[in-house]
Amino acid sequence: MGEITLGQYYPTNSILHRLDPRVKFLGTLVYIVALFLVRGPVGYAVCAAALISMIVLSKVPFRYVLKSLKPVVLIMAVTMLFNLLLTPGEVLWRFWIFKITEEGIRMAAKMGIRLVFLVSGSSIMTLTTTPNALTDAMERLFGFLKIIHVPVHEIAMMMSIALRFIPILTEETDKIKKAQIARGADFETGGFVKRMRAMIPLLVPLFVSAFRRANDLAMAMEARCYHGGAGRTQMKPLRYRKADYIAWAVVAAFLAVCICLSVTGW
Amino acid sequence: MLIEIQDLCYTYGEGTVYEVMALDHVNLKIGEGEFIGVIGHTGSGKSTLIQHLNGLIKPTSGRILFEGKDIWEEGYDRRSLRTHVGLVFQYPENQLFETDVLTDVMFGPKNEGLTKEECEQRAKMALRQVGISEDLYKVSPFELSGGQKRRVAVAGVLAMDPEVLILDEPTAGLDPGGRNELLNQIKYLRDKRGITVILVSHSMEDMAVYANRLIVVHEGKIAYDDTPRNVFTHHRELEKMGLSAPQITYVMHDLKARGLEVDTRALTVNEAARSILMALSLRKSMKTAEAQEKQD
Ligand SMILES: Nc1ncnc2c1ncn2[C@@H]1O[C@H](COP(=O)(O)OP(=O)(O)OP(=O)(O)O)[C@@H](O)[C@H]1O
Ligand SMILES: [Mg+2]
Numbered sequence: 001m002g003e004i005t006l007g008q009y010y011p012t013n014s015i016l017h018r019l020d021p022r023v024k025f026l027g028t029l030v031y032i033v034a035l036f037l038v039r040g041p042v043g044y045a046v047c048a049a050a051l052i053s054m055i056v057l058s059k060v061p062f063r064y065v066l067k068s069l070k071p072v073v074l075i076m077a078v079t080m081l082f083n084l085l086l087t088p089g090e091v092l093w094r095f096w097i098f099k100i101t102e103e104g105i106r107m108a109a110k111m112g113i114r115l116v117f118l119v120s121g122s123s124i125m126t127l128t129t130t131p132n133a134l135t136d137a138m139e140r141l142f143g144f145l146k147i148i149h150v151p152v153h154e155i156a157m158m159m160s161i162a163l164r165f166i167p168i169l170t171e172e173t174d175k176i177k178k179a180q181i182a183r184g185a186d187f188e189t190g191g192f193v194k195r196m197r198a199m200i201p202l203l204v205p206l207f208v209s210a211f212r213r214a215n216d217l218a219m220a221m222e223a224r225c226y227h228g229g230a231g232r233t234q235m236k237p238l239r240y241r242k243a244d245y246i247a248w249a250v251v252a253a254f255l256a257v258c259i260c261l262s263v264t265g266w
Numbered sequence: 267m268l269i270e271i272q273d274l275c276y277t278y279g280e281g282t283v284y285e286v287m288a289l290d291h292v293n294l295k296i297g298e299g300e301f302i303g304v305i306g307h308t309g310s311g312k313s314t315l316i317q318h319l320n321g322l323i324k325p326t327s328g329r330i331l332f333e334g335k336d337i338w339e340e341g342y343d344r345r346s347l348r349t350h351v352g353l354v355f356q357y358p359e360n361q362l363f364e365t366d367v368l369t370d371v372m373f374g375p376k377n378e379g380l381t382k383e384e385c386e387q388r389a390k391m392a393l394r395q396v397g398i399s400e401d402l403y404k405v406s407p408f409e410l411s412g413g414q415k416r417r418v419a420v421a422g423v424l425a426m427d428p429e430v431l432i433l434d435e436p437t438a439g440l441d442p443g444g445r446n447e448l449l450n451q452i453k454y455l456r457d458k459r460g461i462t463v464i465l466v467s468h469s470m471e472d473m474a475v476y477a478n479r480l481i482v483v484h485e486g487k488i489a490y491d492d493t494p495r496n497v498f499t500h501h502r503e504l505e506k507m508g509l510s511a512p513q514i515t516y517v518m519h520d521l522k523a524r525g526l527e528v529d530t531r532a533l534t535v536n537e538a539a540r541s542i543l544m545a546l547s548l549r550k551s552m553k554t555a556e557a558q559e560k561q562d
Binding site for chain 2: 010011172175176178179180181182183184185186200201204205208209
């Protein structure tokens, strides 16, 4: 199970899930750029339509998309508040040192819509793409940096290993914590110093096991003659298929429409 | 009843995509002084079940009673429950953290609030019980071999002097000598001090020798709950669950199929040997009697 419990990935079989991760990654970037290009109501409507059709195509239940908004609610509220209060313009309302302007309301609404669209749009990518597929895509997309001696493959490898280790270590933490609680350890009560001290029985075994695992992994990789990027082939290389070309076309069309809308200001 | 499990259900990752129903309406009563074996296929829910017994996992539904009290009731002292119900985890060597063996074993008693002398006394006794010699007391637990680590970890729970001792596959990875030593010590504690033991194991032979009640867990449900002798009569059904009866059960069934009148319910090699010898001598005397008759 390990791998799948990481991040937000929602396992199902949809067109978006099967799409090449490179398309999804760059497509998401295009979508984000478009969000900041458009200015008028038509532009926002086009972005909304794009977002809704992506959610429908992904077959991910809507509540999972909503859940991804939860961590950014606070940032969103603060941004909207600042926009609301600090935009100069025609004053509608005055309260102590605060004043609310018509432009402020419009700005705050725009910001709110943009952030909601941005976060749910990028969560569609993470919901339909495994972290490993994403790293793979990045390795390919940034492959050109190898020319200037950026160790792209090594960085990607480190990323996938780190990603792979997160669920393992969470599981391990949970297990060790339970084992120590069974021996009467108390992680919940007491002051700051006592709580910090109570962490020792958890952290020491965790570090020991993390180092042991890292060692074992290094040994296993060496035993299979792993030697980094040069000349290395992949078992499942990313390859564009028909659906991916169609997706590229859709992304390009979307970007063109948004640029036009941005220029006209609709 | 010492421990009572009522209609226990547990689901991992409830409300997410990765829901796993690990326990499904389990009912169980555990009496004082029992030696209970728990067997089941990998992933059947054994570890999940035993972690409920000292309140490490909160049931999704159902109740756990210890000495008649619901352990998830408001205000129940689960920390003190854990000194009564000791749990040795699967691969417990991962929990060692102190600078030396003795101090590590003293961690449990110290959490109970005992004095330093008492802790030390308890720790030394526990280490003796698991067969760790005194020259290892001051060694770092990380420098021990796998089997030694395992013993130290078991001692860490024994030192808390629990009334119920639960062990999750304590013998996995131990050599045969060490395995018997550990299990004999646990049996000794139970016979001498009357503690209740719950042992999770994949070894049917061990279960046959040590347990006086055997619980078979299958896909989160209790499939059998009886004496080992009675459970092993269902060896066909056990095989369907990915388990098996002890080797000796198969030998006895084979012998019987070939016409030797042996007791197929024999549990241990000794019992089986006795039964085979008896059957053989019976056959021999019958043959001589037949021969005698012919001659006459
Ligand atoms: N932390 C966890 N998160 C999610 N699912 C889990 C977790 N721990 C166990 N499970 C699942 O619950 C089920 C029961 O697991 P459990 O560990 O109780 O099995 P077990 O009988 O102890 O197996 P084993 O003999 O391998 O130790 C399995 O399907 C397992 O995948
Ligand atoms: Mg287990």
